[in-house]
Amino acid sequence: MIALESVAKHFTSRRGTHHALAGVSLTIEEGQFVCLLGPSGCGKSTLLNLIAGLDRADSGRVTLDGREITGPGPERSVMFQDSALFPWLSVRKNVDFGLELAGVRDKHERAARTETFLKKVHLWRFRDAYVHELSGGMRQRVALARALAPDPHVLLMDEPFAALDAQTRDVLHGELTEIWRATKKTVVFVTHNVREAVRLGDRVVLMATSPGRVKLDETIALARPRVTEGDVAYYVGRIMKELRTEVEKVMREEIDDAWQPAPGAVPGGTGSGVGGGI
């Protein structure tokens, strides 16, 4: 179980102080698939970094199974938007290196686990390829294999499919759901895409900006695999209404003060980047 207790975090830059998180409390049950959703700057990635142990909170506590998180650890794997695979290592070595860092000493065990997980993501055939030879989708598959191979309790995913084309993303959604169902890992998945969040998560946590906080915590009571447009659309609509005000707020901050939303514009409606492409 991951627990955040009134966690606050701010960043100071030349432009002033940015309150990324202000008193966020959140509990994520073991085996749950939680999507953190929100416009840019709402602190969803910051929250993920705190759980990953890459950052420390200014105040409040972040705990995993009751123990406070003070740094990164092999029981928590992280996947980034960019695969972050190491270009000087082959596909196989990338996964193997992850296992080695996680403390798996036995070479044969590492080799066996590397094979298992590369087969699981259907890339065993490309085991000796280097990163530049892979497409974006293939890179994220390898990154997923690298994240899963050390058998972590928690999988933290920071917009892992955001840079992929819609078709590849769709296929990977299906596969991630399958892998999650088979392994029952706790997953925290950060996205700005409402449909993606609804399609994947047991629970969608919508975050608000300035300061970053939880605005809506919605349980998605839909059976998997979720392909029926109708059911997904119901939740997408509900969450979108809340998201809309947040997106407008961000727009006002980022663009000139005089900006007004076009009448009737729905963020994430057809053709918009927020929810499209699923």
Added chain:
Amino acid sequence: MALVLAWEAASRLGLWRPWVFPSPSAIGRSLWSGVVDGSIPRGIATSLRRLVIGYLLSLVGGVGLGLGLARSRTLRESLGTIVTGLQALPSICWLPLALLWFGLSESAILFVVVAGSLLSITVATESGVSNVPPLYVRAARTMGARGATLYLRVILPAALPSILSGMRLGWTFAWRSLMAGELLFVSGGLGQLLATGRELGDMARVMAVMVAIVTLGLVTEVLFFKQLDARVREVWGTDRA
């Protein structure tokens, strides 16, 4: 090849005096006699030994110093300007000091070689390490990499393409420093063969030694650096546009 033939023909026609600019055949004869009497192989062995030792010292020191400069603000603030400044100094300028510190010894010439190649490796390493994408470091940290593992297995490999270009530069600077040092004072080595050739007015010998130096340079380039570079390009995918 045609150039060499033309050169030979011009020499035979007596367009210039042979002791000023010898013909290729004279250089070839001199090279051969130098090889047979063992002076050129001995010179090569001595010079290469100094070169390799000095270069390895530079490599270890340069990579270490570059890494330090890139990762430590204190080090950068205290040594950064000195490193940049000293880079402009030809390494042979260190020779008088080196002679004073180490005497007329092997250490003095090694010092000059290191002074010549250390900083180019340092600067390339520093820039390579500074430009390692932070994401690699973050990813490695989430996987459990810390301390020496993080530096040796992630940061240095990530900076390798840049370090490699510094290594190439360092190698040629090491050669130049060594030749300058040997020409000026130290016994043995190819540089001294050049110096004796000059003293005896034997230009054929001087050019024979130059041929030997050029050949050595080409051999190390083709056998070592080209291979290493090609490998890095292949792995990183930088050989395609």
